[in-house]
Amino acid sequence: xxLGIKGRRALVxxxxxxxxxxxxxxxxxxxxxxxxxxxxxxxxxxxADELRGQYGxxxxxxxxxVTSESGQQAVLDAAGDVDILVTNAGGPPPGLWSDWTxxxxxxxxxxNLLTPITFIKALLPGMxxxxxxxxxxxxxxxxxxxIPVLGLSNTARSGLTGYVAGVSRQxxxxxxxxxxxxxxxxxxxxxxxxxxxxxxxxxxxxxxARAARMATVPAGRFATSExxxxxxxxxxxxxxxxxxxxxxxxxxxxxxxxx
Numbered sequence: 001x002x003l004g005i006k007g008r009r010a011l012v013x014x015x016x017x018x019x020x021x022x023x024x025x026x027x028x029x030x031x032x033x034x035x036x037x038x039x040x041x042x043x044x045x046x047x048a049d050e051l052r053g054q055y056g057x058x059x060x061x062x063x064x065x066v067t068s069e070s071g072q073q074a075v076l077d078a079a080g081d082v083d084i085l086v087t088n089a090g091g092p093p094p095g096l097w098s099d100w101t102x103x104x105x106x107x108x109x110x111x112n113l114l115t116p117i118t119f120i121k122a123l124l125p126g127m128x129x130x131x132x133x134x135x136x137x138x139x140x141x142x143x144x145x146x147i148p149v150l151g152l153s154n155t156a157r158s159g160l161t162g163y164v165a166g167v168s169r170q171x172x173x174x175x176x177x178x179x180x181x182x183x184x185x186x187x188x189x190x191x192x193x194x195x196x197x198x199x200x201x202x203x204x205x206x207x208x209a210r211a212a213r214m215a216t217v218p219a220g221r222f223a224t225s226e227x228x229x230x231x232x233x234x235x236x237x238x239x240x241x242x243x244x245x246x247x248x249x250x251x252x253x254x255x256x257x258x259x
Contacts, residue, residue, distance in 0.1 A: 001239070003239065006031030008032045008236075009035070009080075010027050010035070010083065010085070011119070012037070012088070013037045013081040013086060013115075014038055018186075018225055019186060020218050021090045024051060025226070027086075027229075029053045033059070035079045036051075036060070036061050036062070048237055048242070050142030061079050076123075079123070081130070083132060085135045089111045089116075092107065092214065094150055096110060097208075104152060105220050109159070113159045117163060125170065128171055131203060136236060139247070141249060143158045143180075161180060172240045179243055182251070185223065196209075217253070222252075228250055228256055
């Protein structure tokens, strides 16, 4: 299927590896020029070179911390008038409800709520003026099924979900869509971190913790970043223009609800 986005330009945040890189790769495969961002320059430049070489698209790499005002401005300056925005940031650390302080919540909100809102507010006006745009926020399955040890993430990402629910409908008639992708268990560095935390807490090996986590997925496996990226690229396509304000699960059937 031709997604109809060849020649478009996309900003993909936190895209040197993991789910962000999966989205960047899928968009590059469709002929979309990219602005990539991550904090670490080495992995970021390697990803940029890889995508340029493999797909022949233009790739601008901006090493910056997007949770800071200076980092946000640097990325926005490089992005210019992009047609597609994919927001993404690493999740807050796991823990117990009794351990989290006000500062912990503020840090989570900055990364997973206020940073995406900053980029949406900056880039949405240009998209509406041009009559076409796609915004995809990478959130978490935790907004549908909260994960006890991820209370910081549960709270911040649920706030973003509520924000998108309203804004997406306010701009629905402009040709711009805003949606959320909710990853479940994908084989990324984030999952490896959670397995290590779980193993330490239960006094078992990381391998045993990983096997136990995998057993909770009806599909019987973890997903790949490539699968996630393909879903992101479709949401950014011309064919997805009637998908507005939705929260799309990619969890291998783990969420037990019918809706």
